[in-house]
Amino acid sequence: MQTYSYYPGCALERNAAVYHDSLMAVAESLDLTFTEVADWNCCGATEYITIDLIPAYALVGRNLALAAEQNCNGRSLVAPCSACFLNLKKADHYLAQSPELNRKVNQALAAGGLHYEPGSVHVKHLLEIITEDVGFEKVARAVKRPLFGLKIAPYYGCLIVRPVFDGTFDDAEQPTSMDTLMRTIGAEVVDFPAKAQCCGGHMTQISEAVALHLIHQLLKNAVDHGADVIAAICPMCQLNLDAYQDAVNKHYGTNFHIPILYFTQLLGLAFGFGEATMGIGQELVDARPALANIQVKPLKPVKRKRPSKTELPMPPKLQEVRSCLKNE
Amino acid sequence: MPQERIGVYVCHCGSNIAGTVDVEELTAWAGEALRHRGVVVARDYKFMCSSLGQDLIAKDIKEDALTRVVVAACSPHLHEATFRKACADAGMNPYLCELVSIREQVSWVHTDKAAATAKAKAVISGGVERVIHHAPLEPMSVPINPATLVVGGGIAGIQAAMEIADSGFHVYLVEREPSIGGHMAQFDKTFPTLDCAACILTPKMVSIGSHPHITLLTYSEVEQVDGYVGNFNVTVRKKASYVNSDLCTGCSVCEEKCPKSVIDPVFEAGLGYRKAIYRSFPQAVPKFPVIDADNCIYFDTGKCKACEIHCEAGAIDFEQEDQILELNVGNIILATGYDLFDARRETQYGYGRLANVFTSLEFERLTNAAGPTNGNIVLRDGETTPKSVGIIHCVGSRDRKFNNYCSVICCMQSLKFAHLVKERTGAEVFNFYIDMRTAYKEYDEFYQRVLSEGVHFIRGRVAEVTDVSNTPEEEDKLVIQIEDTRIGRQRRIPVDMVILSAALEPRHDSDEVAHQFGISCSVNGWFIEKHPKLDPVATMTEGIYIAGCAQGPKDIPSTVTQGAAAAARVLGRIQQKEMALEPIRAEVTEALCSGCRICNNLCPYTAIVFDEAKEVSVINAALCQGCGTCVAACPSNAISGTQFSNEQVMAQLHGLLMLNIMEPVVS
Amino acid sequence: MNNEQFEPVIIGFTCNWCSYRAADLAGTARVKYPPNVRLIRLMCSGRIDPTFVLQAFAGGADGVLITGCHPGECHYLEQNLKALRRTMLLQRTVAQFGIEPERVRLVWASAAEGVYLANAITEMVEEIRALGPLNWPQVAALNGKSHVLTPAIASVVVSEELVEAAI
Incomplete structure (x- = not known):
């Protein structure tokens, strides 16, 4: 059983409610527990940061601060929405980079009795959690x-x-x-x-x-x-x-x-x-x-037509693109 | 009474020193204040390095029976040899002379005359104290084994081996692949002259194969290197080829009969096939094939033996085993070449996903008349001639994600490709470049020529190569998205074929190889030369030389030049027969050594070994480079460093702090 | 010396291949720096015995400058890293002796960095000037000790190598 703090974001309460419902069901099948961050607010989506930087970061900073405060075991914070995910990650990154931004944002947070120390919350996307933390093997076992x-x-x-x-x-x-x-x-x-x-x-x-x-x-x-x-x-x-x-x-x-x-x-x-x-x-x-296209049995693999005699071989697939990126 | 009779000589260097340092006062002071330390004569002279200045010293050595000389002048890097020789000529051991710098480190960097003079006094005082502890030394001499090891059989190694062997000295040429030839053998044409690579390379390869002074060890790798300049012991593993080269005639029937065809990732750059028993290419040197046991049906299933059945010479030997060879050589040249950047890592260019994206090496094989398409420039289907081709420069180089450096050859290579495509297919050609670098003899002329042939040049860094089409014209094309920085616009250029001029990278195992041979790699992984400008083929390790792309990306002319240069350096060493080494070495006083072995691991040259019988550490004088790290680390003071002993350094320190003046030590 | 500016004495250990040449280059380029530093040429910064540094202080130096090739550029492959280790340890050791660790400074300077080395020297002279005289010999004399370092103290310092051997 793995436990994560969960930041749904506004969309998952409205138009993307099915995303929320389905991910909760899937989480249960995969032994994941998502604990919603209490009292979270909108992340500002993609525009607000370009309009007014400090309030935008304060908006995201508040969510990070809440997540940090409500999470004493160093759990990762999961965001299923890509924009929320990026905003949380970006805010955490730039708060750590810029002491000036950090000071101003924390000044704003202080008004609500909050404080955020950059780096204290590890933000992950839902896809990352399922593919990396859970792993394909466990997913395969859950398939019925x-x-x-x-x-x-x-x-x-x-x-x-x-x-x-x-x-x-x-x-x-x-x-x-x-x-x-x-x-x-x-x-x-x-x-x-x-x-x-x-x-x-x-x-x-x-x-x-x-x-x-x-x-x-x-x-x-x-x-x-x-x-x-x-x-x-x-x-x-x-x-x-x-x-x-x-x-x-x-x-x-x-x-x-x-x-x-x-x-x-x-x-x-x-x-x-x-x-x-x-x-x-x-x-x-x-x-x-x-x-309705879903079949009971796997489709017979389409026979790849025999390569013509003249056809030149393709380079083999690079399996380790991800790991080699991480090594840099 | 002091035991030594010391002469102090202060140089004016015209006004270079005398302008900022009061040389007369300095000289007088040295004669007086340091008399109790053994200074019996102190002189100043306008130009101490002139023959008259040197004569002055020689005369004093003879007449005043000087036993030590201190010259206060310029940097020892400039004139230490001059004054040592002057002393030697006068009958004194040259190592009893000390040159202290009062020019580069005093008069040229300070302005206040009094302060500069005071500092000069301290510097001389340090020199005098130090010279007392000098010992008469003889340069060490090691014999040079005339045989040479060349590692890598590309054009650099071929050139180096040939030059040395032609001079009558023996060369062992070790090559990892079944044939020599290296990357150059894969090319069709060479820039800027467009002469055929095989035509100029294969005669050289044949000469190597038949040379009486060359032992060619292909399909072999160096396993271990011991010893030092003049006397290296090298262990080479000759991999089993399962072909008896004494019997094989090189008829290639086995290759024809072998039923197992596999993609050749090395010579054909993955674009063509070879058999499980194969020669890299028809003109391979040596001409004997090797069996790739990993792909051989017999080694997999125990059945087949088609090659054996059809070999009339009876040369197939499935029982053959790896051979371990021990070589003794005096010098080693490393010409291990480069690896091509794996273009799949640059995912936005689609190599490996998009069929008609090719790497530069694939394209070389595509244009090669002996390549998989007989030199026809076609798409991956092997049939269609492209109507438009995009050539992307700097793939994996000049890119902070991968390699910061410029791969040197890509611009010219891309121009060559552009010309060949134009000439053979008439297709529209687009070159996408950041800067056009054509700096060498007749290179820019070639650029002008390609420009006049109607090739398009677009300046910018390509953002992506995609098969996502936006317009009907882009359907079924590869679209190159780029910011054309000359017109300041985003452009999408649809083409049939994309060629990626991929970076040259250090060999994947360059770090291990460097470690094996006791040299070092730069941050980027290239072997480091002794001096980037003035000693580009030597390394910091005596007797190890580097040539070709192992030292950094370069074109064929520069590679050949380096191969020849490395050979010339080696030949110079061989002609000397023996080599004098500066006697800056560490020595263990066995009586003091406690056998703690702290020093053993500190030596980067593994010059220190532990004598189990005597339970002391022993330093191999020829391996020792004299850094002195072990001297500093020895807790028992059992290691002394010649020329930089504890006594010498401490005495100089004592002198520099003028403690010899404050507390005259009377012995 | 009431009204006079304090002129510290700094001993500089240089590597024959990089920093000594950088000092030469500073001279050739006529870059000016204060005359408070007196250089000792060694073959490598790895040659620096911690005893040298303590002896320099004991002999009246107010600061010690250790210079070597940049990491990765050592003439002897990696001995400058050993100098780095020793220096870090030395700074801790001298602190225990009551000497400000800033009095031991490590500077990497390649043979091409004459100006850089000159600037580093200038900076260090100013810093030591601000720290004031060390007066270790006088202090030692007051305590009835000679300024000659005892082997016991030196062996404490080289224990770093023992640590390494243990690893």
Whole structure:
């Protein structure tokens, strides 16, 4: 049984409630306990830091201070939302870097009787916890109904592997941890080169054309590579890709109809939870037709057509990209 | 009465010293104040290093029966040898002369004449005290074994081995792979002349293979190095090749008949195949194949033996074992080359994921007429000729994530690639560079030529190579995303093929090799030369030389130059027959040694060994480089350092603090 | 010497390959620094016996400057690291003798760093000047001790090597 402090963030209480519900169910299957930080507040999302630095950091600092205060055993703090994760990690990093920022933020925190010592809370993303702390073996043991035949495009978004503060848990350009995780639960993972590109974030509210361009690129790339479903790890990503599919179709004359599910929903299905429990059906692009593709048995591996006599060999896959990054 | 008769000589160095130091007062003071320490004569002279100045000293040595000389002048690094020789010529042991610096360390760095003169007095006082403890020494002499070991059979090692062997001295050339030739043998054309690499390299390789003075040890690695300059003992492991080279005719029937084909990660850079029994390439030297036991069907299953069945000469020997050879050599040249940066680590360029991204070495094989495509520049499918090609410079070099340094050859190599693509396919070629570095004879002319051929040059650091397309033109292409810094815009260039000019990196095992041979590596992992400008092929360890890319990235001309230079240094040593070593060494006084062995681990040259029988530590004088660390560490004062003994240093300290003046010691 | 500025005496140990050449280079480049430092040339900073340093203090020096090649650039591979260890230990030891540890200073200077070495010397002279005279011989004389170091004290210092041997 591993215990973590849990910072849900605003989205998980509203539009991403299914993310919260599914991750809690999955956590139980994986012997994880998530203890919610009491009295947490909004992290300021992606914009506030660019508007007013000190209050933005104070906002995040308050959450860190609360987590530190309520957590005497040095537990890691888990954030399932990529923006929350990055804000928490970034604030911790820059507070440690800049004594001036640290002083001002703590001055603000003092008004609420709080204090935060940079470095005292270790922030982790949910994906990192499941792939690294729990490990693929344990995940595999929890699988009751493998997602055979379901073609998944694992979508990481841009915030969890970049920027690198204290060593990233996955490659910044072509992360692979969720690929392995999805394969572990029996699904097929399609090549999805756009997997770490930006979903546009709040650009939908600022410049819709820019956002639609980014969303279109992601949807097209996943569909081009034959995905049935896109697995998301961030409420913002899920929202943009799901809710703006109609707008993209209108704008680009396309006809995308690809469901966007949280990776925890997919894990939950594989762990034997029912579709309703996993909140399937609450998404705008209905996932049920795609999930009907799930087979009882693994698909026969597609016979790779014999390479032509002239074909040149590819270099072998670099297995240790992550560990070699960590060694630097 | 003091036992020594000391002469003190103060140099004016024109006004260089005399301008800031009162040399007359200094001289008079030395003659008076240090008389009780044995100074019998003190003189000043305008230029002590001139022949007249030297004569002055020689005359005093003879007439005043001087037993010690102190010269206060410039830095010992400048004129120590001059004054030692002057003393020797006058019949005094040269090591009884001490040169103290009152120019670089007094007159040139201070302005106040009184203070400078006072400091000069202290410096002379230190020199006088120190010289009393000098001992007459003879330079040590070690014989030089005329045989030489060259490690690495690339062009650097080939050049070095050839120069030495042609001069009539024996060379052992050790190469890890089954054939010599190194990276150069993989290339098709060489810049900037575009002459064929094989045409200029293979004749040299053949000469090496047939040279009466060269013992070629391929498929071999150095396991251990003992000894010191002039007399190294080297243990070499010759890996079992399972082919009896006395019987093998090199007919290559075995290769044809071998049913097991494997990707060749070394010579073909992973782009082509070889058999389980193979020669690296048809012109391999030596011509004998080796069996790669890891991939051989017989070694795996106990069945097959196709090679043995078809070998008319009966040369296949599955029972062969590794051989351990002991070599005695006087000098060693390390020419171990480089590894190519693993471009898969630069994930944003997609190498290993995107089929049509190639490394520079893969592309060399692609253009090589003897390569997997017979020199046809095609995509990974082996058929399609690219219509557009992007060449990315500085992949893994000039990059803080990987290597800070410039890999030197990439610009020229990329220009060569651009030219070859243009010439053979007519494709559009884009070069993506940070700075264009074409600094060498006829290199920039080549750049001009490639420019005039219509190759596009885009300045900037490529952000990514992606197969995510944004527009119909980008469909099924590799898109290169870059900030074109000359127009200040982001650009997306769709191409069919991408070539990554990957960095040259130190060999993955360069640290272990350096340690094995007692030399050191720079922060980046390249072997460190004795002096970056004035001694680029010697190392801090006598008798060990370095050449080629093992010392740092370089092109073929520079590599050959270094190979030849290292050979010349070795030949110079061999011609000397024996070598004089500065007698700056540590010695153990056995009677004082308690056998605690503290010193044993402190020596970086493993010059100190423990004599189990006598229970004392013993220093090998030829291995000892004279750093003195053990002298300082010995708790029993059992180790003395010649020329830098405790007595000498303490006496100099005593003198520098003028304690000899405050408390005259009367013996 | 009431009105006169205190002029400390500093003994500098230099490495033949780097810092001594840096001192030469400072001279060739005519970089100025105060004349309070008197240099002793050794082959390597690893040659520095802690006894030398204590003897320098015992003999009236107000500070000791130890110089060597930058880590990784030692002429003898890694002996400068041994000097580093000894210096750190020495600073602790002299503190126990009542000597400010700042009086022992370690500076890495390559043969190319003449200006850097000159600046380091200037800085150290100012720092020692601020600390004032050490007067160890006089203090020792008051206590009835000679300024000659006894082997017993020296052996305490070299025990660092014993520690290493034990490891």
